[in-house]
Amino acid sequence: MTVIRAKQALTARGWENDVLISINPDGRISSIKDAGTGSDPDTIQVGALVPAPANSHSHAFQRAMAGLTEKRGDSPTDSFWTWRQLMYRFLDALTPDQVEAIAALVQMEMLEAGYATNVEFHYLHHQPDGQPYDNPAEMAERICAAAATSGIGLTLLPVQYQFGGCDQRPLGPGQRRFGNDPDRYADLLEGSQTAISQLPPDRVLGVAPHSLRALSQQSLKAVAALRPDGPVHLHLAEQIPEVEEVQAHWGARPVEWALDNLVLDQRWCLIHITQMTAQETKTLARTGSVAGLCPLTEASLGDGIFDGVHWMQSGGRISVGSDSNIRISLAEELRQLDTSQRLRDHSRAALATAEQSTGRRLLEAVSVGGAQAAGRGSGWIETGQWADLLALDLDHLDLAGLRGDTILDSFVFAGDSRCVQHVWSAGRHMVRNGRHIRRDQIARAYRKAVAPLRDGL
Template identity: 60%
Template sequence: MATVWAEKALLRDGWAENVRIEISPDGLIETIQTGQPAEGHRTGVLLPAPANCHSHAFQRAMAGLTEKRGPDPSDSFWTWRQLMFRFLDRLTPEHVETIAAFVQMEMLEAGYSANVEFHYLHHQPGGLPYANLAEMAERIAAASVTTGMGLTLLPVHYQYGGCDKRALGSGQIRFGNTLDAYAELHAKSAEAIAHLPADSRIGVAPHSLRAVAPEDLGHHVRLAGDTPLHMHLAEQIAEVEEIQAAYGKRPVELVLDSMELNERCCFIHCTQMLSHETDGLARSGAVAGLCPITESSLGDGIFDGVRWFENGGSIAIGSDSNIRISLSEELRTLDYSQRLRDHSRAALATPDKSTGRRLFDAVNAGGATTSARNHGSLAIGKLADMMALKADAVDLIGRGGDTILDCYVFAGDDRMVADVWSAGRHMVTEGSHIGREAIVSAYARTMKELGEAI
């Protein structure tokens, strides 16, 4: 039994002081007591730690390499995508494992407790499957063993190069599987995480309406069962136009008309929605998986968070391309984008919740749903997925209640994070991962081997 004590803690029922939490050997919160003397591991401000709902781990190694203007004066997501395709052809399973471990380490140090890995790099360069079809999935799982981070693995089905069902291009063939091959990959990926801690999960991920046929979505729903189903949706204008031209409906309209949606469905980005689509998708119970830093980097557009929340929508937060892994900055970017679009302030606050509190509560609840983990709040019986902010952080001096979260999101940054637990595994102390030195060293070797890939 591990004991954690906090000067202040955000419990499911609100803020409390001098909080003592006991964590059982299976990583669950067993007891919570307030008004207790300090004992055990002492922290400043204890918070629930959310899941990172969307990551492509390997893209972390590209960070900073795509900021030059290419030969096309209209450089965009699509030119970035071509650079990404060239880069990934150099990645080996060993590279993927060390990159994934580095990414997960950074996520933990930023305050995330779990990683939902949208994993689509399956095969060898040239498209030939590895002898072990789940070789790459096993590498993601191995990284989570190294880091101690909770893992929800989403093997991705990627079959076509566009809505016309054309064959995959040279940059995509490492992703490709038929429906039958994908079912086998999914089964083997489930086996790959079977030896991980009990909080590990598997899910299903049709990549997008460009990469899978709409008539096959029922297959994915059946394969997912009661596990998460994630899919990119309505990210780019060109994507919306291609889907509308092919099927006579915009992406969100197509999904609303053809799928039975619920909270197990997570649609990533949703930056190109009309008002009626925002209303309908929010009311469906599906979660919007938002990645504001990546969406800004790629020029995707602005998710309509104000309208989404007005319709009772749920959100989760993710780091996607991992160009910068920062929980506080994702939340800040999401809110600031609403202010810039609408010429407003505190756009996502409510009369009873400040902006920081509303966003923090929302991404914890949505992260628990999209990762299928029993976490999301500090409550008895929940996984001990927790983050602690430094009591002596300059921007928290004299602050209390929800103002703590506002100062963390808008005045501070992830340097405030002191400790992080994932299912009771205490992986970050004094702001650093306990295995940081070895993980960084392995990542550095990988980066040297990759050299100038772009």
């Protein structure tokens, strides 16, 4: 039994002072109660304890590209599409050993940033020439092996990616490692189930039809049905050219088509959705699906600004992910999300309410929405939930002397990952005093893995 004593804790009932949170050996919260008098020397003392969200969208391998794609491409108007060509050239060199080492570093950095779970949108499946490995789930096994090392909670989403566009053209050279027909995808999913079953019981397997561009309409619906109880993630309405392509070939805008043709409910996490009309925003928000937002990557790639104000006013649910992993920071994702609304609307505290400050509202929203997107029984500090917990250091200069919602406001708008004191993922105490317990081991493996990649640039 693990017992944490928090000076302040944001539980499902709101802020509570001086509480004891007990965690069963199975990783679930067993009790929350007033600490009373006295102190057990084995109790872990923390400052402010809050839910640790899921990182709801990641492509782990792209972490090794961070900072390497900031030069102008061949086009005088560089964009997502020219960045994508650079990404394709980079991934052609990746080996399974390198992918495992990179994924472990990504997961370690997520934990140190305050996330408890990695939702991996996993589409790097095959050898560089497009041929499957002897084990079709070789790369999925490497993501799972990384999670075993890092201790993070894992929701694995094998991606179905079949075509190079809405016209169903063959995959291009840079996409060969992604592609599967329906039968090969079914084999991949079966192998992924075997791989993930070796992890602790909080793991989750879902599916990810990549996008409306990468699958036929029939295949998209079939993929969503393969794991009827698991999460379904889909890139949707990320870029203006994507909207135009879908409209030209499918006769409707992406969100419009999805609303008319898919059974969108709480299983679905729709990634990015930065290109929506006002009516699409309101209607989609009311389906119960989660918006999988990646504000730092969306800003980096020029995707556009998600309409968080109207989405949340319509009852929409949100999560955040680090996507390209150019920067892994929970505080900065939340800051970018809110400040983008301010810039667009010439406002301040755009996502605050009369009852909740900006930091509080965002942290609670992405904790609950992230748990839904991950298919994970967490999101609140509440008895019976997985113990996904983030302790913020109230001795940190930016948080000292603060109470309640102001702690979260200062973490999001003045602080960063250095405010993170401890992190538990389903009760696994992986970050202690701001440092992952296996940081040196994971960092050494990463350095060794990326050295030949960088030598080849």
